[in-house]
Amino acid sequence: MSDILETVHKTAKGLHKAKAIDKTTMRKFDALCLTTVVDFTPERVKHLRLSYHLSQPVFAKYLNVSDKLVKKWERGESKPTGAALKMLSLAEKKGLDAIA
Numbered sequence: 001m002s003d004i005l006e007t008v009h010k011t012a013k014g015l016h017k018a019k020a021i022d023k024t025t026m027r028k029f030d031a032l033c034l035t036t037v038v039d040f041t042p043e044r045v046k047h048l049r050l051s052y053h054l055s056q057p058v059f060a061k062y063l064n065v066s067d068k069l070v071k072k073w074e075r076g077e078s079k080p081t082g083a084a085l086k087m088l089s090l091a092e093k094k095g096l097d098a099i100a
Contacts, residue, residue, distance in 0.1 A: 009033045037089045042076040048092055049074075062099055063087045 012029040015021045040048075049059040049070070056074070057067040063084050072078035080088055090098045 005033055035086070035090050035093055037085055040073070040080050040085065040088050042074050045070070045073045045080065045088065048088065052091075052096055062091070062096060 009029055009032070012021060012026060016023070016026040049056065052059070054062070056070045060067040060070045063070070064087070065084050069078065069084075073080055087099050
């Protein structure tokens with residue numbers, strides 16, 4: 001999340017706590033601050049893994065998937081979906097500490 005968006009979200013939380021904005025509006029602010037999920041090509045998955053100097057089995061552990069699945073993603077036999085796709089997006093944007 002950008003510094004500006006983080007500041008806006010923090011302000012919105014304060015306004016919600018003070019009852020100046022309602023729950024629905026606060027949910028909209030929360031949704032704006034979520035990490036955007038993007039498609040991962042086989043090359044992108046492999047590049048992300050290698051950028052952290054990880055083997056496929058160790059990378060799989062971070063994502064809570066099997067190493068066989070990581071291999072399939074990198075070969076283009078399967079595509080990351082659901083929670084794994086979100087984890088990849090978080091790891092790419094915020095680093096491995098965000099998913100560890």
